[in-house]
Amino acid sequence: LMTIKLKGDVAAVRAAVDAGAAAAQRVGELVSAHVIPRPDDETEILIYPPPWQTKEKPAAQQERAPRRQPRARKEPSVREQMPEAEPDTREPEATADPGMAMSEDEETYRQQLRNMTVHELRRDARSVKELPIHGREISRANREELIDQLIAVKFPK
Template identity: 35%
Template structure:
């Protein structure tokens, strides 16, 4: 590392402007962007001494054009000690880190025949499943299409098919649908912004509690 150049700014916008100007002004590499705290951001570049000095001057000038109060400090360290880079700076510049990231390995496709066999249910299980769903399917008043399930449909399903069957039905819903369904209840156990943060298991448990108390 021949030289180290740093500019500290207030706010992300000023830091982006300074980084852009620094990289355009001279042959330097972007080494690090650090969020110090309190809105302060430090941009660090490296390169030969002359290039880093020109780069820092250009970055500082770009920030002051936006607002002089946005430039907190600027500094150039010529020929920093090797241990400095090892202790406080990343060993690889930001621009080169993406190149070093390994490509994700693709999982091999399972054998087609094995997959088809796994997807075919056993005859006994199929018959049992049909028996369990028969009461709900034979009743035209019950809606079991989870994509169009609303509170009124859930109330009717609990009343006619039982709570366990109703919970089993909405278990097929995605968590987004369960959250939308929960918002239709006035006295649901999870309310407000907490609904958006609740996972599927928490929502199903609250539905069970809600109807158990009815």
């Protein structure tokens, strides 16, 4: 989650927040957008801590370890109570990386890509060296464009 503080005319700030929310919605990462017109000055403490709270402690105070209270009786630790875990013998699952063992059928591959989030698609697109788009182009590409580009690399025509 992010909190952004903007100052200015309420209508201008609201328009800017709406534009940003629309862009975030297209990416699929928007949780909520809210404008508080003319907030009280004390609400800033909730977002940014006062300077006196962020100052570092003197070195003498940092070196002292907090005193521990001795326990009255020894309680069995959680590790002692838990049975031994068996080693994981499962085979690792195939990842959704286009270079890995994904479907060899174009339609099945397209469906697998559609089931991925835009964030996963972008991460996988960055790992494919043959992809014609790079860097910011990948960041700006929408879901369908990323899917089309990944399919074009895997199934050249």
